[in-house]
Amino acid sequence: MKLFNKKNTLSMLAVLGVYAIAGLLINTGFIDSYIFLNIVLIGINIILAVSLNLITGFTGQFSLGHAAFMSIGAYAAGILTAKLDQPFWVGIAGAALFAAFAGIVIGIPTLRLKGDYLAIATLGFAEIVKIIGLNTEYIGGATGLNDIPRYTTWTWLYFCVAATVLLISNFIKSYKGRACIAIGEDEIAAEAMGVNTTYYKVLAFTLGAFFAGIAGALYANYFYFLKPDSFGFMKSIDILVIVVFGGMGSIKGSIIGAILLSVISLFLQGIPELRMVVYSLILFLIMVYRPQGIMGKSSLKFFRKRGVLYANHQGK
Amino acid sequence: MEQLTQQFVNGVSLGSIYALIALGYTMVYGIIKLINFAHGDIYMIGAYIGFALTSFLHVGFFPALIISMLLCALLGVLIEKVAYKPVRNSTRIAALITAISVSLFLEYGMMYFVKAETRTFPELLPNKQISILNTSAVLDIKNIYIIFVTISLMLVLQYTIYKTKVGKSMRAVSLDRDAAQLMGIDMNKTISYTFAIGSALAGAAGVLVGTYYNSINPLMGVVPGLKAFVAAVIGGIGVIPGAVLGGFFLGMTETMVSAFGGSLYKDAVAFAILILVLLAKPNGLLGRNIKEKV
Amino acid sequence: MPIIKVNNLSKSFGGVKAVSNINMTIDGGEIIGVIGPNGAGKTTFFNLLTGIYSPSSGEVVYNLDKEISSKSFKPYKMTGYGVARTFQNIRLFKNMSILDNVLLGYHNNMRYGLLSSLFRLPSFYKNESKAYEEVLKLLEIFNLLDKKDELASSLPYGEQRKVEIARALAAKPKLLLLDEPAAGMNPNETKELTALINWIKDEFKLTIILIEHDMSLVMGICSKVFVFDYGTLIASGTPNEVQNNEQVIKAYLGGE
Ligand SMILES: Nc1ncnc2c1ncn2[C@@H]1O[C@H](COP(=O)(O)OP(=O)(O)OP(=O)(O)O)[C@@H](O)[C@H]1O
Numbered sequence: 001m002k003l004f005n006k007k008n009t010l011s012m013l014a015v016l017g018v019y020a021i022a023g024l025l026i027n028t029g030f031i032d033s034y035i036f037l038n039i040v041l042i043g044i045n046i047i048l049a050v051s052l053n054l055i056t057g058f059t060g061q062f063s064l065g066h067a068a069f070m071s072i073g074a075y076a077a078g079i080l081t082a083k084l085d086q087p088f089w090v091g092i093a094g095a096a097l098f099a100a101f102a103g104i105v106i107g108i109p110t111l112r113l114k115g116d117y118l119a120i121a122t123l124g125f126a127e128i129v130k131i132i133g134l135n136t137e138y139i140g141g142a143t144g145l146n147d148i149p150r151y152t153t154w155t156w157l158y159f160c161v162a163a164t165v166l167l168i169s170n171f172i173k174s175y176k177g178r179a180c181i182a183i184g185e186d187e188i189a190a191e192a193m194g195v196n197t198t199y200y201k202v203l204a205f206t207l208g209a210f211f212a213g214i215a216g217a218l219y220a221n222y223f224y225f226l227k228p229d230s231f232g233f234m235k236s237i238d239i240l241v242i243v244v245f246g247g248m249g250s251i252k253g254s255i256i257g258a259i260l261l262s263v264i265s266l267f268l269q270g271i272p273e274l275r276m277v278v279y280s281l282i283l284f285l286i287m288v289y290r291p292q293g294i295m296g297k298s299s300l301k302f303f304r305k306r307g308v309l310y311a312n313h314q315g316k
Numbered sequence: 317m318e319q320l321t322q323q324f325v326n327g328v329s330l331g332s333i334y335a336l337i338a339l340g341y342t343m344v345y346g347i348i349k350l351i352n353f354a355h356g357d358i359y360m361i362g363a364y365i366g367f368a369l370t371s372f373l374h375v376g377f378f379p380a381l382i383i384s385m386l387l388c389a390l391l392g393v394l395i396e397k398v399a400y401k402p403v404r405n406s407t408r409i410a411a412l413i414t415a416i417s418v419s420l421f422l423e424y425g426m427m428y429f430v431k432a433e434t435r436t437f438p439e440l441l442p443n444k445q446i447s448i449l450n451t452s453a454v455l456d457i458k459n460i461y462i463i464f465v466t467i468s469l470m471l472v473l474q475y476t477i478y479k480t481k482v483g484k485s486m487r488a489v490s491l492d493r494d495a496a497q498l499m500g501i502d503m504n505k506t507i508s509y510t511f512a513i514g515s516a517l518a519g520a521a522g523v524l525v526g527t528y529y530n531s532i533n534p535l536m537g538v539v540p541g542l543k544a545f546v547a548a549v550i551g552g553i554g555v556i557p558g559a560v561l562g563g564f565f566l567g568m569t570e571t572m573v574s575a576f577g578g579s580l581y582k583d584a585v586a587f588a589i590l591i592l593v594l595l596a597k598p599n600g601l602l603g604r605n606i607k608e609k610v
Numbered sequence: 611m612p613i614i615k616v617n618n619l620s621k622s623f624g625g626v627k628a629v630s631n632i633n634m635t636i637d638g639g640e641i642i643g644v645i646g647p648n649g650a651g652k653t654t655f656f657n658l659l660t661g662i663y664s665p666s667s668g669e670v671v672y673n674l675d676k677e678i679s680s681k682s683f684k685p686y687k688m689t690g691y692g693v694a695r696t697f698q699n700i701r702l703f704k705n706m707s708i709l710d711n712v713l714l715g716y717h718n719n720m721r722y723g724l725l726s727s728l729f730r731l732p733s734f735y736k737n738e739s740k741a742y743e744e745v746l747k748l749l750e751i752f753n754l755l756d757k758k759d760e761l762a763s764s765l766p767y768g769e770q771r772k773v774e775i776a777r778a779l780a781a782k783p784k785l786l787l788l789d790e791p792a793a794g795m796n797p798n799e800t801k802e803l804t805a806l807i808n809w810i811k812d813e814f815k816l817t818i819i820l821i822e823h824d825m826s827l828v829m830g831i832c833s834k835v836f837v838f839d840y841g842t843l844i845a846s847g848t849p850n851e852v853q854n855n856e857q858v859i860k861a862y863l864g865g866e
């Protein structure tokens with residue numbers, strides 16, 4: 001348990017190495033703007049998937065509203081950088097904090113809900129956020145928020161992704177993270193061992209939302225333009241699909257899943273009319289043949305066989 | 317007052333549609349604990365079948381309604397056999413994503429075949445309006461049809477569930493799946509019937525909406541599907557009277573909110589009500605509270 | 611000075627009176643047995659002692675560090691009060707390693723904040739390595755050290771029960787509640803467990819209450835036994851006294 005052991009040093013070098021090499025390729029034009037656009041999308045998806053994994057994969061809180069946290073972050077960053085002329089770091093910090101606050105707001109009331117009911121409440125929350133966005137003049141309503149400065153560079157993107165992955169991995173391997181995993185496994189046992197489940201569920205939502213907010217800021221300041229519709233139900237589903245495809249409760253899985261699914265959807269753009277049809281078939285095949293995901297070994301309690309949840313476990 | 321009467325009629329009509337779709341959601345959930353996201357799309361396909369029958373084959377309203385219901389029932393059973401059966405024993409979340417994939421497949425498959433444009437339903441019902449109690453509030457013939465068809469279907473459903481063998485198996489399975497299986501209830505058959513009945517109701521709702529609003533498109537199932545699901549959850553998912561209650565409640569509130577100037581926020585209100593109801597009653601208005609035994 | 615006082619404690623579920631009007635006092639430093647036929651209300655009694663259910667009437671008062679009434683019980687606060695338990699229907703975190711399961715028991719003894727866990731500040735390393743060492747010691751006591759990295763669900767039944775006890779001990783309780791610790795064990799394992807329970811009582815200076823159907827275990831280590839039947843307390847005393855109590859014999863013969 002040391003900070004500078006061999007493994008840590010090596011992975012630190014690898015992280016910096018990837019950064020430098022890719023940075024060089026981008027600067028010299030080897031990676032053109034089209035490829036870079038897709039790299040940005042992959043990076044944003046990694047942050048979204050890893051942060052949703054904390055909520056759903058590890059803590060077992062089924063959320064269908066992750067895109068709402070992203071949109072709150074995106075709009076916060078958009079307003080801060082475009083309307084208030086703040087620098088990017090203020091935009092990112094504001095995005096993260098606003099989204100985290102939304103995480104608390106949605107976390108507390110929905111604590112009483114479990115499983116599918118929680119999923120639906122988060123879906124409802126996300127729809128409400130979207131509708132409020134559509135009807136708010138200040139941020140452009142349905143026409144959208146324009147002229148956001150393009151601040152998202154390779155450096156910002158890379159270090160935001162790296163920080164998200166590192167901090168969430170650290171968290172998961174701390175006693176607080178173990179408490180979250182324990183809640184996902186067996187809430188009653190976790191409580192009996194002293195875990196304040198209320199606190200940790202809200203914490204998971206808050207942290208997950210915090211990082212989703214950062215993803216939103218990167219998005220806003222790359223695409224100049226925001227529309228509430230971009231953060232609807234389907235976006236939340238897309239993120240969930242990455243998490244499940246990668247493997248619930250596996251950070252590596254979320255990273256690989258984000259990359260693979262982004263690449264798949266890139267290829268599908270070649271067949272615009274059938275894109276969604278083929279995508280739906282791919283989803284279906286994954287769920288039938290690899291429901292535990294790429295990196296998944298076993299599944300958490302809530303996600304086990306349907307019907308077991310309420311079964312009477314009393315063994316006589 | 318007149319305005320209120322008028323909105324009441326509209327609210328009941330919209331509520332009927334939600335209730336019909338919500339019933340399918342709730343029945344399927346009751347049996348296999350699956351949020352069948354593709355259900356709203358069956359309703360869309362029901363509308364298209366009705367459209368094809370009436371515009372190209374010039375079939376009348378009732379035959380179109382019945383044929384559409386039958387075909388949707390078939391489609392529902394087929395979807396269950398092809399898509400949901402393979403994931404029946406897999407995780408809940410995998411099943412949910414499977415349902416979403418089916419939903420996308422139906423939406424975009426339809427879009428590929430019939431194109432994205434909105435189609436206009438032929439006028440099937442006499443365009444006649446009756447004024448209510450000599451006020452300026454009017455009752456459209458279409459409203460009467462919708463309410464009449466909905467109530468008849470609900471009575472048939474009620475009979476099926478409480479008086480027939482299939483209905484009894486359905487209730488047994490939703491009460492305690494393992495015990496029902498031990499008692500020799502054929503799961504596959506029960507599930508198929510559930511999908512058939514639920515999908516038929518969605519198909520009926522599709523035809524009704526087509527005739528009522530006159531326009532249909534391949535994504536028309538998304539929002540009403542979601543709303544009907546919300547209605548089912550408000551009423552207590554898995555509980556059949558709950559779906560009806562939730563459907564009418566939601567239809568009514570939405571109409572009232574729109575009528576009093578909040579039309580931009582009507583969808584938000586639906587979801588806000590959902591969240592409030594769940595917070596007050598985590599299993600919905602009529603849902604049973606099942607606590608895990610320690 | 612008793613450490614637990616139970617006053618007129620009752621709990622009903624709908625029409626079922628699972629626990630009805632129980633009075634008892636329990637002194638510290640002993641091993642107490644709770645026995646009774648199936649459905650007698652023993653587990654419900656434990657759930658009342660640990661805040662999982664709140665009493666329909668009556669109360670439980672602990673006097674471990676300070677006086678605490680069941681009015682302020684919350685499941686997650688119990689380890690903080692010095693009360694830890696195991697479950698009749700083993701509730702391990704199945705997809706976590708044995709090590710992580712027991713580390714989780716240590717939860718309330720961890721002293722570092724959110725920033726330390728995100729950024730691995732020095733207090734993270736200090737706390738985690740201390741917890742790690744203590745947990746290894748516990749695993750050694752239960753002879754589970756070489757299996758520490760296996761998933762909880764991969765262990766045989768008897769060992770899972772041991773992990774649950776180790777997890778409860780990691781919370782450093784003063785009162786340990788064991789719900790049928792020997793269920794599913796063979797006679798040899800039961801014998802071993804009996805000795806172990808006796809040993810940990812002295813080693814960790816615990817009071818232990820255990821529910822058990824295995825009479826050899828109860829008679830072997832309990833200094834006092836409470837007998838439940840249909841939710842009421844029908845007898846209490848030393849194992850010998852209880853064994854010869856007429857009402858107890860009737861309850862068991864009539865119940866089986
Ligand atoms: N959550 C609950 N809801 C309804 N009834 C319950 C609940 N918990 C326990 N009961 C009932 O209370 C009674 C006592 O149950 P309890 O589990 O306490 O018995 P027990 O003495 O532990 O039995 P066993 O030896 O079988 O474990 C039983 O009739 C049981 O069905």
Ligand SMILES: [Mg+2]
Binds near residue numbers: 652653654698
């Ligand atoms: Mg018991």
